[in-house]
Amino acid sequence: xxxxxxxxxxxxxxxxxxxxxxxSGGELNWAMTGVDLDIGDxxxxxxxxxxxxxxxxxxNTIAGFIQPTTGRVTAGGRRVSGPGADRGVVFQEYxxxxxxxxxxxxxxxxxxxxxxxxxxxRRADELLALTGLSHAATRYPFELSGGxxxxxxxxRALATQPKVLLMDEPFAAIDALTxxxxxxxxxxxxxxxxxSVFFITHNIEEAVFLAQRVVVMSAHPGRIREIVDIDLPYxxxxxxxAFGELYARIGAAFAQTDEASA
Amino acid sequence: xxxxxxxLRRLDAAPRPDAALDRRQxxxxxxxxxxxxxxxxxxxxxxxxxxxxxxxFLLAWEIAPRVVPGVNPKMFPPPSQVAGVLxxxxxxxxxxxxxxGASLLRALWGFLLGATFxxxxxxxxxxxxxLRQITDPVLHGLRAIPAIAIVPLAIVxxxxxxxxxxxxIAWGAFFPVWVNTFIxxxxxxxxxxxxxxxxxxxxxxxxxxxxxxxxxPFVFAGLRQATAVSFVVLVAxxxxxxxxGLGFLISFxxxxxxxxxxxVGLLYLGAIGFLADQLFAWLLHRFFPWYGxxxxx
Numbered sequence: 272x273x274x275x276x277x278x279x280x281x282x283x284x285x286x287x288x289x290x291x292x293x294x295s296g297g298e299l300n301w302a303m304t305g306v307d308l309d310i311g312d313x314x315x316x317x318x319x320x321x322x323x324x325x326x327x328x329x330x331n332t333i334a335g336f337i338q339p340t341t342g343r344v345t346a347g348g349r350r351v352s353g354p355g356a357d358r359g360v361v362f363q364e365y366x367x368x369x370x371x372x373x374x375x376x377x378x379x380x381x382x383x384x385x386x387x388x389x390x391x392x393r394r395a396d397e398l399l400a401l402t403g404l405s406h407a408a409t410r411y412p413f414e415l416s417g418g419x420x421x422x423x424x425x426x427r428a429l430a431t432q433p434k435v436l437l438m439d440e441p442f443a444a445i446d447a448l449t450x451x452x453x454x455x456x457x458x459x460x461x462x463x464x465x466x467s468v469f470f471i472t473h474n475i476e477e478a479v480f481l482a483q484r485v486v487v488m489s490a491h492p493g494r495i496r497e498i499v500d501i502d503l504p505y506x507x508x509x510x511x512x513a514f515g516e517l518y519a520r521i522g523a524a525f526a527q528t529d530e531a532s533a
Numbered sequence: 534x535x536x537x538x539x540x541l542r543r544l545d546a547a548p549r550p551d552a553a554l555d556r557r558q559x560x561x562x563x564x565x566x567x568x569x570x571x572x573x574x575x576x577x578x579x580x581x582x583x584x585x586x587x588x589x590f591l592l593a594w595e596i597a598p599r600v601v602p603g604v605n606p607k608m609f610p611p612p613s614q615v616a617g618v619l620x621x622x623x624x625x626x627x628x629x630x631x632x633x634g635a636s637l638l639r640a641l642w643g644f645l646l647g648a649t650f651x652x653x654x655x656x657x658x659x660x661x662x663x664l665r666q667i668t669d670p671v672l673h674g675l676r677a678i679p680a681i682a683i684v685p686l687a688i689v690x691x692x693x694x695x696x697x698x699x700x701x702i703a704w705g706a707f708f709p710v711w712v713n714t715f716i717x718x719x720x721x722x723x724x725x726x727x728x729x730x731x732x733x734x735x736x737x738x739x740x741x742x743x744x745x746x747x748x749x750p751f752v753f754a755g756l757r758q759a760t761a762v763s764f765v766v767l768v769a770x771x772x773x774x775x776x777x778g779l780g781f782l783i784s785f786x787x788x789x790x791x792x793x794x795x796x797v798g799l800l801y802l803g804a805i806g807f808l809a810d811q812l813f814a815w816l817l818h819r820f821f822p823w824y825g826x827x828x829x830x
Binding site for chain 2 (some may be wrong): 305332335336354355356358359362365366367368369370379380382383384410412413415427428430431
């Protein structure tokens with residue numbers, strides 16, 4: 272499922288990206304080295320790996336929150352020099368603005384674009400309907416469950432109609448049952464809106480359930496270990512033997528990275 | 534016919550589902566009633582004991598000057614006498630109101646002025662490192678000076694009128710608001726800033742629409758502290774020189790040796806301070822419903 276070799280640039284292209292950090296003690300640490308990755312238009316890519324493997328660093332680089340020490344990142348053919356509304360981001364938890372209602376949170380990006388109140392409200396209501404939370408529009412984040420909060424966070428990130436959705440362990444703090452339904456919903460939205468998704472997880476099953484390609488990363492220094500294609504049709508069945516095979520294969524790659532970093 | 538059949542069914546089907554439901558509802562209702570009664574008893578007890586405490590205190594105060602030898606009731610007026618003067622000044626002559634009004638206006642304007650500059654300075658120095666580094670030594674140096682020590686200087690500069698009081702209160706209110714806002718803005722969770730950036734917010738929009746609301750719990754802590762400071766500075770300024778105001782009333786009573794009037798002034802100051810704080814808490818709850826919940830999480 273690699274991006275076709277046409278003239279159109281991929282949704283995201285990362286070339287030889289590395290990031291060097293200095294700890295407060297002055298010690299240097301390569302959080303990420305020599306990362307090459309293309310995310311095609313409409314492609315769903317998961318990144319998985321132990322802590323310190325640089326998966327969040329990679330996401331932050333694509334989002335434009337940090338600049339790579341070496342290498343370059345482009346989104347839609349344009350060099351990434353900072354965060355922008357063309358790349359939506361969903362964080363792990365507690366990223367909704369607690370002083371805004373669910374609807375106002377969704378409207379925030381549109382307000383920044385200078386949309387008038389009527390248009391903002393119409394778009395926010397569409398997104399509330401898309402995420403099945405029309406009844407919670409006037410509630411504050413503290414009045415929402417963890418699963419509802421993450422749905423609103425997805426809706427907020429989608430409001431500005433980004434081409435790419437970057438998700439940093441968005442369902443890690445959600446209970447298993449709710450997580451399963453959120454995963455199904457995410458796939459539905461991804462297919463409906465034809466988005467490119469880059470999704471970080473530490474859960475192999477989640478990666479196999481969601482992604483078309485899984486990027487397995489390893490730590491010290493952070494780098495890409497292997498990229499596994501998941502050629503299973505959607506919707507996927509966790510009981511399918513092919514699902515188990517891919518799970519085992521990624522698990523094995525994971526174990527290798529553990530040995531390598533131990 | 535069908536009613537009769539129903540009756541029959543009710544008799545033979547032993548654990549009917551809605552019978553169980555009825556039973557559960559009855560238990561729930563009893564439980565709820567018992568809980569409410571318990572809570573009511575708790576509240577009544579608290580109120581009763583609180584009132585008893587106040588009465589005991591007033592009684593001790595009333596009796597002490599009469600039974601303890603060598604106490605001059607003029608120096609230590611009992612509550613009955615203070616109450617009489619209080620009612621007189623409040624309702625009969627109404628002479629307290631100009632003092633209350635003058636003090637409130639000064640406190641309000643001074644507070645608003647100081648808080649406005651405090652919030653602005655806090656947001657700016659919290660968001661802009663260069664500005665922070667330039668202003669840090671000066672602001673922290675000035676903050677170390679007790680506000681009351683500036684009273685004579687303010688009188689020299691702004692005279693004995695309202696202006697010097699307002700400026701002094703603004704000065705006193707500025708620092709707690711500034712420091713708290715600054716800390717709140719500096720320590721905003723980075724996900725808020727990143728969310729704003731990813732949603733295309735400009736630096737100015739981020740400052741006003743993200744940094745400031747995110748820091749609101751801290752801003753409010755600063756504002757609350759500033760109300761208390763405002764009253765301290767207000768009274769200090771009025772004691773030194775004024776023609777009106779509760780501080781002036783107390784110092785005037787001192788000159789004419791009317792301790793009971795002093796007490797009236799103190800009571801009004803206490804009541805105003807208390808009400809201001811309550812009003813503050815109410816406004817907070819009314820306009821920022823997410824505030825408490827967010828602070829708890």
